[in-house]
Amino acid sequence: MSVTRTGPLPTGEASEYDVVVVGAGVVGSAIARALARYPLRIALMEAANDVGDGTSKANTAILHTGFDAAPGTLEARLVREGHRLLGAYAREAGIPVEPLGALLVAWDEEQRATLPRLAEKAERNGHRTTRLLGATELAAREPHLGPGALGALEVPGESVICPWTTTLAYATQAVRSGVDLHLNCRVEKVRPGDPYHRLVTRRGVLRTRLLVNACGLHADAFDALVGREDFTVTPRRGQLLVFDKFARDLVRHILLPVPGALGKGVLISPTVYGNVMLGPTAEDLDDKTATGTTAEGLAGLREQGGRILPALLDEEVTAVYAGLRAATGQEDYRIAAHPALRYVTVGGIRSTGLTASLAIAEHVLGLLADCGLDPGPARPLAPVRMPNLGEAFPRPYRDAELIARDPEFGTIVCHCERVTRGEIRAALVSTIPPGGLDGLRRRTRARGGRCQGHHCGAEVRALFEEGPREGRSAGRYGKGAP
C-alpha cells in the first residue's frame, strides 16, 4: 500500500499489477476498494492531485432511491442496490447521511396530474412507499414554500450524503487494504499486450493484466486509447448555489421538481453540512473543462429557487460551483466488458454515480471475471472510520471527551464551519493526505463557510504549509481513523 504524488513510478516487479483502475472518482475508488478484498496487486491511477477531484466533488449529494429511473435499465438496478449498500456502508464508515425523504412538489395542474404516474413508475422500480400529499398537508410539512404549491409526491428514503467523505472512505480503505494510489498520474497512452498492457504516464510506465476505465467525462477518450469508439461523452453542466446555514430551517425535505414538458426544473436540498443547495442547471456543452458558473445560470437558479422557497434568497450564498454530468445520449450507463482486451469500460455514469458506486463496483467485479480475472479468496478489508463532517452527528468542537484527550480539538480555527486544529492536523497525517487547500476543505470543511477564508484563510494555510508534525498520529482521533 502506498500513495504517490510525485517522482518516478515503481519499476520492475513493483510496476506489475493484476488490475489497474484508471480514474479515482467515486466510481474508480469504489472499484479499487472492491478489488482490495482479494489477494491481488491493484493500482488506482488518477490524473488530478487528489481523489474525487472531478465530477465526484461537484454534485447535488443525494443518495437516490432510484424511484424515477427508467425501469429495467442497468442504472435502475444499480441505483437501487447502491442505495442500500451505501446506506449500510455509510453507517459503518462514519459517512454522514440524513434520510430526509423527498417531496416532488407540483406547481401547476399538469405537474399534479403527473404525480400518480410517477408513483406508478416508482412502484415498477420496486418502491411502494411513495404517497400523494394534498396542498394542506404539504403546507404543514414545508411551511416556507412559496404560494401556488398544489401538492406533492412523497418519496421516503431519499437521503443526503457527504460526497467527499464517500470517495475518500473508499480510496482510504482501498489503500489501507493494499492498493497503490498514484495521483498526478494521467494515463496518456495504452500499449495493449499479453500478459501485460503497458500504461504510459509522464512519471513512468505501469504494467497490468487487466484494465478498468473509470475516467468519468473522459471515458470515451480513454476508450480511444485502446482503440474503442463505442460512445461519446457530452458534458452536461449543472450549476449550483449553496446558501448559508441560516437557511437550513427553511426546508425539511429534499424538494425535487416534477419532470415535465419544460425540462427538469431545479431542486432545493439541505446538505449534511447544514446548508441549503439550489440547482442544478442542465446545459449541454462541448468543453469537458467548463466547470465555471455563468451569470445567466446563477440568475436563473435564483429566479426558480425564489418561487419555490422565497425566503431562501434573503440568505447569503456561501458557494457557487458547477459539475459536469457524463451524458452519452443513452438513458443508461455504458458499462461493458471487452474480454479480448482484458478491459472493462465504466462509462456514462450520468447523474446517479455517487449513489450507485458500490453496486457498480460489484457489477464490475463480475465483468472482470468475464475478462479472465480469478480473484482468489476474499478477506476482510481494513476498517475505516472517517472524521464526521455532518451537522446531524457529533463534531469534535462539541466533544468534551475528545477535547480532554487532546486540547487541539477544542481550538477552533475555521470559525464559520467550526473546524478545529485537531481535525486539520489529523487530515494532514491521514492515509491520503490532502494535496492542497481545496483537498483540505473537502476533508475538514475548513474555509468552506460563509466567510470563505476572510477570518481563517491565513491560519488554515499556515497549518497546511507547516504540514504533518512529528509525534502526532491520527490515532488520537479514535479507532480506525484514516
Added chain:
Amino acid sequence: MTRAVRGGGAVTRAVDVLVVGAGPAGLSAAARLAAAGAGRVEVLEREATAGGVPRHCARPGFGADALGRALTGPAYARRAVREALRAGAAVRTGVSATGWAGPLTLEVTAPTGLERIRAGAVVLATGARERPRSARLVPGTRPAGVLTTGELQRTVARFGPRTEHIGRRAVVVGGDPVARGAVRTLRAAGVDVAAVVTGLPSPAVAFAGVPVLVGAVVTELLGRGRLSGIAVRGGDGRTSVLRCDTVVFTGDWIPDHELVRAHGLPLHPGTRGPVTDQGFRTAEPGVFAVGNLLRGVEPALVAAAEGRAVARAVLERLAGGPWPASGVPVAATAPLRWVTPGLLGPEAATSLLVRPERRLVRPVLTVTQDGAPLRRERLGGTLVPWRSVRLGARWTSGVDLAGGPVTVSAEE
C-alpha cells in the same frame, strides 16, 4: 438546532457580564464595566490574540496616544487590551462562543473543554466580515488567488509582506478607503496592482498611480488552479479581460450575526445587524450588541465609543432595572441605506447614525413620525456611501415614544 454534547459534557459557570468578541467594541465595554464594579466581567475571543481587526492594520489611523502620537492598529489594539485588563476584566483568547444553552447562557468551546456560561448580561461584539466572491454571486471558475481584504491583511500579518503568499499581479475590487488600504498592503508586499475596479461613478479616494475602472463590475473569474484573469464590464458596457493572478474583493460588509440569529433575535433589514435601541438593547432582556456587529465597518473609535456607551444600560440591567417592552421603530428610506439604532427606547433624545446609498450633495434630511415631519434640515456637506453621518440628538427630540414608526428620508 441543538447540538449533541458527548462525553462528560460541559462545565457550567456563571459570570456577571459576558462579552463576546475582544475587538475595540467588546474591550471598551469590558473596561468600562469592570471599572464601574459590574462584578466578574469576562471577554471571550476566538482568535489566539485579543484586539480585533486593528491588530491587522499595521499603519496609523487609530487616533493618538496620551502624548498625541498617532497610533497604529496593533498599538491601538494592545492599548485596548491593556485597559480592559487593568480595569479588572478577564480576557480569554482561543475561546469561542458557539451557541446558546438558554436566554443568557452561552455554549463555549475552549482548549480546556466545553463550558456553559450564564451571565447577568451578555454583550455581543462579534464584528463584521466582507462578503466573499460567492456571496457577491461572481460567476466563473473557482481558482486560488481570490481574497477579501481581511484575508489579505491576515496573510501579510501571518507570513510577512511577501509575494509568494499573495501573488504577483492583483486587481482590487471596490473604491472606498478599505480598497485603498488593500492597494497599499499589496504594494508594500511587492505585488503589482493592475487596476482598481469600482461600481462607483467616481472613486472615493485617490489610488496613486493605479488605473481605476469606474462604473464597472467583475463579470467572471478565469483560470484553473490559479486565477489567470478577471472579466470586467466597464461603464461603457464593454467587457474586457484584466490579466491578474490575485483579486481582492473589498468592502461590502455584513455583520457577523451568527449568535444573534441563533438566538432568534430580529435583524434590522437595512444593516443585517440586530435591532437595538439607543441603549444597545436587543429584543432579549439582558442581551446587548455593540460595534460593527450592528452595521458593518465604522472607524474603531466609533466601535469603542459604543462599547463605553453600552455600560450604562448594562449596569441598569444588573441592578435589576426593567427591560423596556419595545420602542418606536426607526427606518431609512432611499436614497438612505440605513439608520441606527433601529428602535428608540425610553432614553431621552438620541443621535442617529445614517448611511446613504449614493453620493448626496447638500441633501435635505427629514425625520417624520406618523406622517408628520418632526425636523427638516439641509446638511452642509456631501454624504458618501462609504461613510456614515451622525445626526445629533436634536433630530429625535420631538419623537413621541407612544407614537408610530419614525422615518428618516433625504432629498438632494
